Amino acid sequence: MQEGDFVSDPTLHPCPFCGSDDVGICHVVDQPSRVECWKCHAEGPPADSSKDPGDLAVERWNARxxxxxxxxxxxxxxxxxxxxxxxxxxxxxxxxxxxxxxQQEPLDPPQSRTYFPSHTSFD
Missing domain, CATH: 1.20.5 (Single alpha-helices involved in coiled-coils or other helix-helix interfaces)
Structure with a gap:
């Protein structure tokens, strides 16, 4: 098996999202293996390291x-x-x-108010 391969495994459960049996272990260069569905592209939890042949990824996929x-x-x-x-x-x-x-009850017209305090000096 080479890196970048997609390998089917008879112990894999169908995809939990679309129900497809077209699932397999995906091996990518320098990345942990993971299970992927080819129909809806759902991905399972990855294995812990890139050295794992995919057994842990299969276990995690099936444990969902x-x-x-x-x-x-x-x-x-x-x-x-x-x-x-x-x-x-x-x-x-x-x-x-x-x-x-x-719309039936008109609002009160605005009343003029002074919003600024009167000028005071601080001499």
């Missing part, structure tokens, strides 16, 4: 959270987005109501 955890997180996010959408709609309605009220 499962796809079902990602799916449950997405469902939670959908529920959160629904709640956030309702809040935004309420804020929008309140803002429109305030704008309508402001």
């Amino acid at each position: 959270r499962g796809r079902n955890v990602l799916t449950s997180t997405i469902k939670l996010s959908d529920e959160s987005l629904t709640a956030i959408g309702a809040l935004i709609e309420t804020l929008y309605r309140n803002t429109r109501a305030r704008e309508a009220t402001a």
